[in-house]
Amino acid sequence: MAERAQYEELARQLSAIGAVKRELSRILPHDCPAGSAAVLTLLGRHGDMRMGKLAELLAVDMSVTSRHVAHVADRGWIERLPDPADRRSRILRLTDAGHARLDELSRSSSQLFADRLSDWTDHEVGLLSHLMGRLRESFGDCRATQRPPCPVEAEAVHATEPTTTRTPA
């Protein structure tokens, strides 16, 4: 349990983090907005899946998912295969073009992070990801972080970053 001032500060950070997201989206190709990139990323990471599953992973309504999926399907980056087990649903799968596109996206965004986060350590990056995942989890977004190995908050922190760590801002 934390105090009110801390919650207010967290709310403020959440409100302002959009600036970072917009910065990231600025490097995306014009025919691949953030929603499309997210679809490709999740299919690349988790493999073939149905719409409902993808909607869960995206943490948005299925209707929204449907639109994003239509967008990437129109561009040939994924295919929607029939599901033999349930003819109402469709199996989503990255095409070769989709894999290629995803690889480009991944490279360019990683490059941007590498530029901007050059003074961050491995561990700090992992810690932030981990805490953000936990935040989503705490807010009911169950699919938040299942795979990520979890960067071990406590020990690792001061073990790897004894010097860089206390940068206040």
Next chain:
Amino acid sequence: MAERAQYEELARQLSAIGAVKRELSRILPHDCPAGSAAVLTLLGRHGDMRMGKLAELLAVDMSVTSRHVAHVADRGWIERLPDPADRRSRILRLTDAGHARLDELSRSSSQLFADRLSDWTDHEVGLLSHLMGRLRESFGDCRATQRPPCPVEAEAVHATEPTTTRTPA
């Protein structure tokens, strides 16, 4: 410097954090969307300021700021005073009604955080805020975190959370 997989994970978390923001915005009054709440919060925290300064703090374009400000001004939550030093600009100030509104917002959002983050420690909340602020800072959002005392990443972590800390997810 971190590796590509870590950057991808961070990108994923940034992409999905919107679900938490939407959850927070769901408890806002119908006449006070997130943009308005942000204006009130920043004026409450930093005191009177001009449009340009507010736009910086919000980390959005001045045109966007102008719209949010018009919204809250229309509802009597802030007043736009003439700036004696420069007649082009206006000084923004919370009214009594604005302070009251802000207090309600702060209480309800803190309540939500207290509910959802009941198993988070003070330090973890502070650490997440701190890292998010640093992320914004690294992405060129200079106004990211000036005031926040900085929860001292390293030592404090394992000092206060030796047990709760390793929750993987």
Next chain:
DNA sequence: TATTGTTATACTCTATAACTATA
């Protein structure tokens, strides 16, 4: 001529609700 702020326009992302087709 440069700057502060406003307004018009357009785009993205989102949710709700109505609808189709299966189960």
Next chain:
DNA sequence: TATAGTTATAGAGTATAACAATA
């Protein structure tokens, strides 16, 4: 009757560009 997915519609947030008033 319930579920998987699509589509129509509406609302919030954002940016760019054109514009007004003042420096």
